Structure formats: C-alpha cells, structure tokens
Amino acid sequence: MAKIKKKFVCQECGYETPKWMGRCPSCNQWNTLVEEIVEKNRGYETGVKSSEKKLKKLMNVNTNEEERLSTNINELNRVLGGGIVKGSLILVGGDPGIGKSTLLLQMANNVSLSNQKVLYVSGEESDKQIKIRADRLKVNTDNLYILAENNITIVNSIVNKLKPNVIIIDSIQTVYSPDITSAPGSVSQVREVTAELMRVSKNNDIATFIVGHVTKSGAIAGPRVLEHMVDTVLYFEGERHNTYRMLRAVKNRFGSTNEIGIFEMRNTGLTEIKNPSEVLLSGRPDNASGTIVVPCVEGTRPMLLELQSLVSPTIFGMPRRVATGIDYNRVVLLMAVLEKKVGIQMQNMDIYVNITGGIQIKETAVDLGVICAVTSSFKDKPINTDTVVIGEVGLTGEIRAVSMIDKRLTEANKLGFKKAIIPQANIKGLNLGKENIKIVGASTIREALEIVFGG
Numbered sequence: 411m412a413k414i415k416k417k418f419v420c421q422e423c424g425y426e427t428p429k430w431m432g433r434c435p436s437c438n439q440w441n442t443l444v445e446e447i448v449e450k451n452r453g454y455e456t457g458v459k460s461s462e463k464k465l466k467k468l469m470n471v472n473t474n475e476e477e478r479l480s481t482n483i484n485e486l487n488r489v490l491g492g493g494i495v496k497g498s499l500i501l502v503g504g505d506p507g508i509g510k511s512t513l514l515l516q517m518a519n520n521v522s523l524s525n526q527k528v529l530y531v532s533g534e535e536s537d538k539q540i541k542i543r544a545d546r547l548k549v550n551t552d553n554l555y556i557l558a559e560n561n562i563t564i565v566n567s568i569v570n571k572l573k574p575n576v577i578i579i580d581s582i583q584t585v586y587s588p589d590i591t592s593a594p595g596s597v598s599q600v601r602e603v604t605a606e607l608m609r610v611s612k613n614n615d616i617a618t619f620i621v622g623h624v625t626k627s628g629a630i631a632g633p634r635v636l637e638h639m640v641d642t643v644l645y646f647e648g649e650r651h652n653t654y655r656m657l658r659a660v661k662n663r664f665g666s667t668n669e670i671g672i673f674e675m676r677n678t679g680l681t682e683i684k685n686p687s688e689v690l691l692s693g694r695p696d697n698a699s700g701t702i703v704v705p706c707v708e709g710t711r712p713m714l715l716e717l718q719s720l721v722s723p724t725i726f727g728m729p730r731r732v733a734t735g736i737d738y739n740r741v742v743l744l745m746a747v748l749e750k751k752v753g754i755q756m757q758n759m760d761i762y763v764n765i766t767g768g769i770q771i772k773e774t775a776v777d778l779g780v781i782c783a784v785t786s787s788f789k790d791k792p793i794n795t796d797t798v799v800i801g802e803v804g805l806t807g808e809i810r811a812v813s814m815i816d817k818r819l820t821e822a823n824k825l826g827f828k829k830a831i832i833p834q835a836n837i838k839g840l841n842l843g844k845e846n847i848k849i850v851g852a853s854t855i856r857e858a859l860e861i862v863f864g865g
Contacts, residue, residue: 416590418443421597445598447589479575479617482520485673485682486513488711489644489657491665494521494576497615498664499608501582501637503622503630504646509655509673510621513646513680514578515540515547517619522553527574533560533584533594547679560594562587562603569610579607581621582636595623604639637661652768654690655680659709669709687714687825690767696795700787703798703827704779705818706771712814712821714798715769717776719783720762729758735765736776744780744803751807752856754788775812777803778831781855782862793862796828800836807855811835823847831858 418430420443425436433440478493487493490500504510518528532540537556544550555572559565562585569577579585586594587602604620611618620640622630630637637643643661648654657671672683683689691714695701700719705712717736724730733741741763748754763780765771778801786793800818801809812818815836822830823846834851852858 415447417446419446420444444596445590445592447602479521479526480524481517482524483517483682484684485657485671486517489659489662489665489669489671490642491659491662491669494617495641495664496575496617497612498617498642499604499611499640500617500619500642500644501622501630501640502619502644502646503624505624508646508648509675509680510646511580512543512547512675513657513673514580514619514621515544515549516679518554518576518578519544519547519549519551521576522551525553526576527553527555527572528576528578529555529557529569529572529574530578530580531557531559531565531585532580533558534581546677560585562606566606566610569614569616573614574616577607577611577616577618579618579620581623583623600636604636608639647770648768654683654768656769666709670711687712687821690714690769691716691825694795697792699790699792700783702779702783702786702793703822704776705798705800705822705830706773706776707814707817708773710817712817713769714821714825714827715771715776716766717779717783718764718766719780719787721756721759721784721787724758724760729756730760730762732760732762734763735769736763736771736780740774740777741780743805744777745784747803747805747807748781748784748855751854752785752859754785756784756788759788773812774802775800775818777801778809778855778858782859785859785863789863791863794829796826797831797862798822798827798829799831799858799862801831801833801852801858803855809833809835809852809854809858815840819847819849831861 418427420434420436423434423437425434430443434442478495480493481487502510518530522528537558540556557568582600582603583595585603586599590598590602592598607618610616624630641663642659645658645660647656647658653674655673655675657673659667659669661667672686673680674683691703694716702717703714704717705714731742745756745761749756761784778799781803782793782799800812802812804810811833815832819830827847829848829850831850831852834853837851850861852861
C-alpha cells in the first residue's frame with residue numbers, strides 16, 4: 411500500500427508546509443495550520459474524458475421536480491421544501507439537548523415505515539442507549555438499522571452492503587478518517603469525513619443527515635466550508651427548558667430559505683404545532699398594559715406573536731435595557747427614536763422587552779409593536795386586545811412598508827382580530843376582501859400611537 415502524503419495548509423492565507431507549526435510564517439496567525447492529504451493526479455486523462463461527457467447546453471437540462479421522500483412530519487417537510495431529496499446532504503445543528511437526535515429518530519421511524527431502509531450511525535451513544543430512546547418514542551420498524559461506529563471507512567463498507575435510502579450521522583464531530591492522524595472533531599477530520607459522505611451520497615442517491623455540534627456563539631463547530639459543502643443547513647432553536655422548538659432552514663438548494671417549523675417537546679418526543687399563532691397567544695392576559703400582538707412572517711409562514719414590555723423606574727445610576735427574543739441593539743435604537751420623536755423621556759427607566767413562547771424574531775416588522783408595547787407600559791394604559799400592529803420604524807420616526815402584508819392580515823383575521831394598524835405605504839394596492847378586520851394606515855409613530863390609544 412502506498413504511503414499517504416500529507417501537508418499542512420494555513421486556513422487564513424493558504425501557506426503550505428510539510429510539518430506543523432504553531433504560527434504561520436506567512437500571515438503570522440496562530441493555530442491556523444491544518445493537516446490535509448496530498449492527492450495524486452491519477453487517471454487525469456480519464457477524468458477529463460468523463461467530464462467532457464457531462465457538458466450540456468443549459469436549454470437541454472431537464473428541470474423536472476426532484477423525487478422526494480416524505481418524512482410524514484409536516485413541519486419537517488415544510489422546512490425541507492416538500493420532503494427529502496434523494497442524494498442530498500443535510501446538516502442539522504443546535505444546542506446540546508435541544509432535540510436533534512429525537513427529531514431524526516422520529517423521522518427515521520416514519521421513513522422506514524414506507525419500505526425505505528434507514529441507517530442510523532451513532533458515534534456518541536451505544537446501540538442500547540439508542541434502543542432506550544427508541545422505546546420511549548415508540549419506534550418499532552424492521553427497516554431501521556443502528557450502527558455504533560466512529561470509523562468512516564467501516565461506515566462506508568456497511569453502506570455498500572446495506573444500500574440504505576437514508577443515512578443519519580450523529581454526530582459529524584465524532585466520526586474520523588483513519589488516513590488523518592488528527593483527533594476526531596478537528597477541522598481536517600470534519601472536512602475530510604464530510605467530503606467522503608458527500609461522495610457516497612451523490613454517487614448512490616442516498617439522502618444523508620449530519621448532526622453538527624455548535625460553539626458558544628451558536629455557529630456549527632468545525633470549518634465554515636462544512637456549511638458550503640452540504641445542500642441544506644437546518645438550525646434547531648429554542649431554550650432547553652422551554653417546551654417549544656423552532657427548526658429553521660438557513661440554506662436550502664431544494665426549497666426556500668428561512669422557512670421554519672414549530673415543535674413542542676413532550677415525554678413521547680417532538681410533536682408538531684400545526685397552528686402556532688393560536689398556541690403562542692394562549693394565556694394572553696386581558697386589560698394588561700405593555701402587551702401587543704404583532705403578525706410576523708418566517709419564510710412563507712405567518713405567525714401572530716405576543717410582544718410584552720415592562721417599564722419601571724431604575725434603582726441604579728445606569729438604566730437597564732433587556733431584550734429577549736428580539737435584537738437588543740434594535741430595541742435600544744427604537745427607544746432613542748421614541749424619546750426623540752414623541753418626547754417620552756425614559757432615561758431613568760428600566761425597559762424590558764420579551765417575545766413570549768421562546769421564539770426568536772429577526773425581522774423589522776415588529777418595530778411598531780415594540781414602540782406601542784413600551785409606550786403602553788410607560789403610560790400604564792392597556793391596548794385593545796383585538797388590535798394588531800405592523801410596521802418597520804425608521805430613525806426619523808416614519809413607518810415604512812413591510813413585505814407580505816396580505817398574509818399577515820389574513821392570519822390576524824383568521825384568529826378574530828378586529829383592527830390592524832399598518833404602514834400607510836402598504837394601504838395602496840391592498841386587496842384582501844375581508845370585512846371582519848378594520849385596516850388603518852399610519853405614516854409616523856406619533857400618528858400610530860394616537861390611533862392605538864385613541865388620542
């Protein structure tokens with residue numbers, strides 16, 4: 411057997427050296443040299459000839475819809491774009507204990523019940539540990555195979571014999587290639603193992619799910635190229651001690667991005683939430699100040715969320731600003747606009763803003779909701795419970811138009827809300843045909859506050 415040649419490549423500048431060094435002599439960065447395998451150009455001419463056969467005119471490329479496997483989990487199918495595409499490579503990331511393995515085991519059970527072979531490769535748990543969880547989730551099928559193995563060479567051998575339709579790798583940081591001397595989970599190991607899994611998936615039309623650990627900052631551990639190599643990247647979000655989980659697609663070559671699915675964690679596993687608006691608004695207090703409902707859109711799904719605020723005098727020299735479920739810097743910016751353009755002085759007030767249900771919102775259409783909730787708590791004056799507000803707020807106090815206004819208003823109308831305050835720019839061209847909800851346009855935050863509080 412020929413000896414495998416290796417080299418060390420700097421991940422910052424690309425400098426190459428035959429031995430490892432702590433600091434790159436080219437860019438002077440520390441711990442950036444990563445081990446790589448030197449591949450020989452064997453069969454170069456053969457590869458060129460086979461590549462020439464792949465040359466096609468764009469107009470002759472077949473654009474038929476990719477064949478998909480249904481997971482029988484509607485929320486997961488929505489995030490994936492309609493189901494699992496054969497030969498795709500899907501990366502699933504999330505905090506420890508958030509429910510990644512639980513969701514994939516439930517999916518494996520559903521897929522295997524459709525006469526599809528599923529191979530679950532675990533590098534973290536033994537087969538007995540997986541069986542205990544499977545019994546709790548009531549997983550019982552003959553087409554689900556378990557393999558407790560870390561060596562990617564052995565995994566490939568099993569795949570060639572079993573020929574499964576779906577492979578689940580839990581997790582990519584625990585699987586290693588024996589051709590590389592570095593420890594499992596290192597940059598070189600993760601990259602090499604992912605490349606091998608991608609080759610197996612594409613050549614055999616096997617859908618492969620990869621579980622990825624996350625760092626303290628929430629990003630998937632390992633090289634950034636890992637997210638570029640895969641076809642789909644899913645993030646499982648939510649607090650471990652909160653019952654609701656959100657599955658978000660941040661990259662999807664076979665569907666729309668930023669699509670989300672809502673789940674609830676129970677003793678029997680993850681249960682999909684078919685109507686998240688109704689669930690997230692349950693338990694909303696009546697005639698309480700500092701609360702407002704805002705229609706949001708995640709991907710193609712509209713949701714109604716309760717936004718709460720608490721404004722109280724500070725006992726410290728520096729007032730506190732706390733934001734949960736919404737960007738902190740955005741809240742600070744909106745408070746500055748509120749003080750400047752409306753004249754509400756809150757420099758000696760602590761301000762707390764919270765999105766109930768543990769949901770994380772990144773869109774700016776909730777800006778007007780933050781303004782109204784904070785003002786309601788500051789004045790201790792409740793907002794009518796059948797009112798929703800929509801709008802992005804600019805630095806000059808204007809309310810700017812938002813996207814997909816029809817979907818937001820339709821969702822609010824479906825849940826029985828009677829009044830909606832929206833940007834004046836969205837009034838033009840609005841065609842809902844709904845008589846049950848009164849739509850009022852506003853151009854500035856001062857005008858919107860007068861409408862909300864009946865001034």
